[in-house]
Amino acid sequence: MHIDIHTGLDSPKGNWWLPAHRAEKTWVVIAFAWCMVLFAMMPLWHWKGGQNPSGIRRRVEPAAFYKRTLEFTNQYKVGDDRGMPIVAPPPGADIYLTAMSFQWTPILKLQKGKEYILHLSSLDVNHGFSLYPININFQVVPGYDYGLRVTPNASGDFRIICNEFCGIGHHTMVGRVIVEDSATAPVAAAPGGVQ
Amino acid sequence: MSAPVPASAVGPATDVPAGTRFSVCAFTGRRLDETALSLTRWNAVTSIVALLIGAIAAVLIVLTRWQAVHLLPAVWFYRILGVHGMSMLIFFIIFFEMAILHFASTALLNARNVAPKTSWLAYGLMLLGAVMVEYLMWAGKADVLFTSYVPLRAHPLFYLGVIFFAVGALIVTGVFFANITMAKRERTYEGSMPLVVYGAMTAAIIAVITLVHGAMIYIPTFLWSLGLMEVDPQVYRMIWWALGHSSQQINVAAMVAIWYMLGALTVGAVVLNEKISRSAFVLYILFISMASAHHLLVDPGMGSAWKVVNTSYFMYMAVLASLLHGFTVPAGMELGMRLRGYTNGMFDWLRRAPWGDPGFSSLVLSVVVFGFIGGITGVTIGTEQINIIVHNTLRSPGHFHATVVSGTAMAFMGVTYYLIPLVFRKKVALWTLAKLQPYIFAGGMVIFTISMTFAGTFGVPRRHWDISFSQAPFDVQFNPAVDMFLALVALGGLLAATGAFIFIAIAVKSVFFGEPLGEVTPLTHMRGVPQGLTHPPKHSADVAERWEKMHGPEAGFMGPAPGTLVLVFVFLAAFMLYFFVNWKVLSFVWRIG
Numbered sequence: 001m002h003i004d005i006h007t008g009l010d011s012p013k014g015n016w017w018l019p020a021h022r023a024e025k026t027w028v029v030i031a032f033a034w035c036m037v038l039f040a041m042m043p044l045w046h047w048k049g050g051q052n053p054s055g056i057r058r059r060v061e062p063a064a065f066y067k068r069t070l071e072f073t074n075q076y077k078v079g080d081d082r083g084m085p086i087v088a089p090p091p092g093a094d095i096y097l098t099a100m101s102f103q104w105t106p107i108l109k110l111q112k113g114k115e116y117i118l119h120l121s122s123l124d125v126n127h128g129f130s131l132y133p134i135n136i137n138f139q140v141v142p143g144y145d146y147g148l149r150v151t152p153n154a155s156g157d158f159r160i161i162c163n164e165f166c167g168i169g170h171h172t173m174v175g176r177v178i179v180e181d182s183a184t185a186p187v188a189a190a191p192g193g194v195q
Numbered sequence: 196m197s198a199p200v201p202a203s204a205v206g207p208a209t210d211v212p213a214g215t216r217f218s219v220c221a222f223t224g225r226r227l228d229e230t231a232l233s234l235t236r237w238n239a240v241t242s243i244v245a246l247l248i249g250a251i252a253a254v255l256i257v258l259t260r261w262q263a264v265h266l267l268p269a270v271w272f273y274r275i276l277g278v279h280g281m282s283m284l285i286f287f288i289i290f291f292e293m294a295i296l297h298f299a300s301t302a303l304l305n306a307r308n309v310a311p312k313t314s315w316l317a318y319g320l321m322l323l324g325a326v327m328v329e330y331l332m333w334a335g336k337a338d339v340l341f342t343s344y345v346p347l348r349a350h351p352l353f354y355l356g357v358i359f360f361a362v363g364a365l366i367v368t369g370v371f372f373a374n375i376t377m378a379k380r381e382r383t384y385e386g387s388m389p390l391v392v393y394g395a396m397t398a399a400i401i402a403v404i405t406l407v408h409g410a411m412i413y414i415p416t417f418l419w420s421l422g423l424m425e426v427d428p429q430v431y432r433m434i435w436w437a438l439g440h441s442s443q444q445i446n447v448a449a450m451v452a453i454w455y456m457l458g459a460l461t462v463g464a465v466v467l468n469e470k471i472s473r474s475a476f477v478l479y480i481l482f483i484s485m486a487s488a489h490h491l492l493v494d495p496g497m498g499s500a501w502k503v504v505n506t507s508y509f510m511y512m513a514v515l516a517s518l519l520h521g522f523t524v525p526a527g528m529e530l531g532m533r534l535r536g537y538t539n540g541m542f543d544w545l546r547r548a549p550w551g552d553p554g555f556s557s558l559v560l561s562v563v564v565f566g567f568i569g570g571i572t573g574v575t576i577g578t579e580q581i582n583i584i585v586h587n588t589l590r591s592p593g594h595f596h597a598t599v600v601s602g603t604a605m606a607f608m609g610v611t612y613y614l615i616p617l618v619f620r621k622k623v624a625l626w627t628l629a630k631l632q633p634y635i636f637a638g639g640m641v642i643f644t645i646s647m648t649f650a651g652t653f654g655v656p657r658r659h660w661d662i663s664f665s666q667a668p669f670d671v672q673f674n675p676a677v678d679m680f681l682a683l684v685a686l687g688g689l690l691a692a693t694g695a696f697i698f699i700a701i702a703v704k705s706v707f708f709g710e711p712l713g714e715v716t717p718l719t720h721m722r723g724v725p726q727g728l729t730h731p732p733k734h735s736a737d738v739a740e741r742w743e744k745m746h747g748p749e750a751g752f753m754g755p756a757p758g759t760l761v762l763v764f765v766f767l768a769a770f771m772l773y774f775f776v777n778w779k780v781l782s783f784v785w786r787i788g
Contacts, residue, residue, distance in 0.1 A: 001465050003466055003743070004679045004739055005534070005734065005739065005740055005742055006465065007455075007458070007459030007463060007464060007465055007466065007527075007531070008389060008390035008391045008394075008452075008454075008455030008456060008458065008459050008464070008472075008527070009303060009389050009390075009391055009456060009459045010389055010461075011384045011385055011386040011387055011388060011389050012386055012387050012389075012390075012466070012469050013385065013386040013470060014386065016387065016469035016470065017469075017470050018468065018469075019747055020468040020470065020471050020472060021467070021755060021758055022465070022752065022755040023752060023753055023754030023756070023757075024467060024468060024471060024522065024523070024526070024754065026553055027518075027519075027522045027760070027763060028471065028519060031515055031518035031519060031522075032515055034518070034767065034770070034771075035511040035512070035514055035515050035518075036383075036511075037772070038511055038514070038574065039503075039511055041434070041578065041778065042503045042578060042580065045579075045580045045778075046439045046499060046503075048787070049343070049580060049781075049782065050776075050782065050786040050787070051580055051583055051782070051784055051785075051786065051788065052499065052579075052580055052723070052787065052788040053492060053493045053499065053502070053579065053580065053582070053583055053787075053788075054499045054788050055495070055788070056497070057495045057496070057498070069433035077675055078360070080667060084668070103668070103701055104340065105434075105690060108776060109254050115765055121299050122497070123422075123497075124346065125344065125346050125347050125428075126344045126347075126428060126432075128586070128587045128656070130587065130588070130654060130656060131676075131694075131785075132671060133653070133654055134654075134784050134785060135584050135588070135652070135653070135654035135784065136583055136584070136784055136785060136787060137493060137582075137583060137584065137585065137586040137588065137654075138492050138493045138583070138586070139432075139586065139587075140430070140495075141428050141429050141494060141495055141496065142346065142428050143427065143428060143429065144494075144495035144496055145430055145495065148787055148788065149786075150787050150788065151785055151786040151787075152785050153784075153785050155787065157670055158673050160657055161654070161671065162451050162656075163586075163587035163588065163656035163657065163658075163659070164344075164587055164658075165273065165340050165344075165347075165658045166347075168269060168270055168273065168338070168686070170273075170514060170659065170660070171269065171659055171660040171661040171662075171666070172664070172666045172667045172668075173662065173665070173670070174664055174667040174669045174671060175668070176267070178476050
């Protein structure tokens with residue numbers, strides 16, 4: 001076999017489309033197989049896993065989304081914290097969280113182990129939904145409603161940090177989510193109930 | 196323009212008078228086009244000015260994120276963060292890549308620059324764009340950070356400056372293609388183009404794809420900033436990342452080309468198999484622009500099928516390309532060393548490599564940190580579901596500083612130690628520091644990227660002025676470990692910035708005040724001249740026999756590069772561990788879908 005021993009700075013002479021050594025071929029096959037494993041994990045997790053970013057997604061006018069958030073807030077409001085309404089929707093409900101520079105509204109009070117459909121959207125610029133300290137992160141884009149089925153698996157007092165730069169007050173943008181054990185939680189307010 | 200020159204002719208092109216524009220390289224005997232060298236120099240120097248601005252910004256940023264120091268006020272923190280991103284990722288890297296394109300398409304092919312005036316015009320346009328963007332950012336008229344996500348609004352001239360810069364870069368890629376086409380036609384080289392030029396060509400092709408996306412998004416955004424049209428925020432994010440991520444693939448292709456080049460210059464690395472190395476470059480071209488989808492994994496605009504297809508099937512074919520180069524680059528070095536007689540055991544070739552040659556140490560550190568930290572974290576966090584626990588936390592910049600800084604910038608620094616004598620014809624100044632610089636820079640970046648990644652696992656957000664949330668309505672108490680990790684980020688960042696400043700000092704001193712290279716006596720150590728030039732890595736006389744033996748049955752299954760084969764399996768094991776640990780961590784969070 002003709003051998004042309006050269007570096008990457010030299011022009012290979014003649015035909016260089018030659019078979020590789022067995023060791024190099026083996027690495028190509030293993031690398032390819034590993035890439036297929038990387039790929040397979042994603043559909044597999046959609047099928048068997050519990051955490052996926054699929055959601056129910058649709059376009060929405062920011063004003064319409066905010067109106068829906070206010071309706072939702074009035075419907076299930078149970079109190080407030082420093083002027084920010086606390087809302088306790090019943091399990092299974094569609095719940096709405098609006099991001100705007102520089103706040104998240106309202107405060108959500110959820111029950112552990114119950115599923116909700118959490119709708120996220122923004123009134124102005126991009127924001128980042130980051131649930132602390134659970135570390136769940138989603139992009140919040142104006143004009144889009146991201147509806148995620150969420151099931152809290154622990155009770156506690158959580159924070160929502162904005163983790164997409166949204167302007168000079170970005171670092172003050174913090175929201176709140178409260179999760180209670182369903183046994184001890186008060187019965188959710190009836191529609192139009194507690195004001 | 197000019198008549199074809201016979202293959203054997205090594206001399207000036209026929210329409211250029213001898214002695215005015217061409218010279219002969221003292222080291223390689225290649226024909227050099229002085230205009231092309233001048234373009235290479237100016238682009239490289241401009242790039243280093245941008246690096247200086249970016250590195251000063253980096254120091255200010257890490258000293259602010261270190262909560263105990265918290266140096267800058269909020270408005271200046273975000274402003275300087277934008278300056279850091281644009282200066283480093285755009286101006287430093289792309290000006291340097293323009294230098295590489297000018298160099299690779301001429302000096303490495305014995306060829307000439309076919310369009311000097313156009314090349315200088317392109318440089319001028321890029322410089323104008325860069326100055327406009329820098330001015331507007333420092334003046335506080337473009338506080339939109341690197342990504343400038345619509346509807347955050349900057350001054351219209353900011354977008355126009357980016358457009359000027361991109362158009363200039365696009366023209367340089369055109370000059371690159373014209374140069375290599377004319378080189379082929381004028382037969383300045385025999386056979387196929389060298390692998391390094393092939394890699395540079397890959398970078399140029401990806402640059403065209405990238406810059407077209409840049410035009411597709413910055414022109415509408417410029418018009419939007421003037422109130423002339425609407426730009427959808429989600430569409431912006433999608434097309435912007437086809438620019439923002441693909442431009443990182445220009446960097447990867449250019450970096451891999453430099454890996455092959457530094458391997459050849461420092462240890463006589465051979466090309467193991469042209470077919471595999473070149474096919475891997477083709478995979479980059481075909482699949483890389485799709486990889487930008489991994490920035491949108493937790494966005495509301497796209498469905499899961501779109502996300503999985505674009506980030507897995509397409510991106511993983513580009514990942515495959517990197518896995519192949521990750522084998523062929525070190526294997527080529529190993530085989531090069533073995534062919535020169537360093538044949539003992541598994542790793543003798545590595546032990547006896549020229550660790551004091553800054554070109555070599557930069558190469559190895561670039562490969563290792565890029566692969567082990569940048570590559571493994573990047574592919575893992577670019578997985579659709581795992582991104583839920585990563586998006587916009589510090590894990591994200593932790594990843595890309597390991598790729599673009601410890602990988603690309605480190606490789607660019609390493610090649611500069613060779614370009615100073617080869618292109619600027621000066622000795623490398625501050626030689627003792629130069630030998631240490633790669634270790635300081637890469638060491639700092641390793642501390643920086645690992646600490647940042649750990650801080651990110653606690654949910655610490657990126658691009659954030661104050662994680663003590665002192666002005667927020669609700670308190671946020673981070674784990675005390677976070678303070679330690681952020682202090683380590685600052686420490687590593689300052690160390691790496693020191694490495695960058697040393698590099699800048701060396702480059703500036705060598706280029707502007709440096710000692711002329713003078714006579715180079717082969718096989719004699721010279722201060723300021725890398726070992727690969729004074730002691731060119733020659734293979735032993737019986738090289739063909741050795742090659743046969745190492746590829747024959749007596750070499751066994753491990754073949755010609757057994758040490759590298761062991762190393763890549765260590766790498767694969769680390770990769771698998773990190774990947775599956777992340778799935779495990781993900782499984783603990785709330786059910787979501």
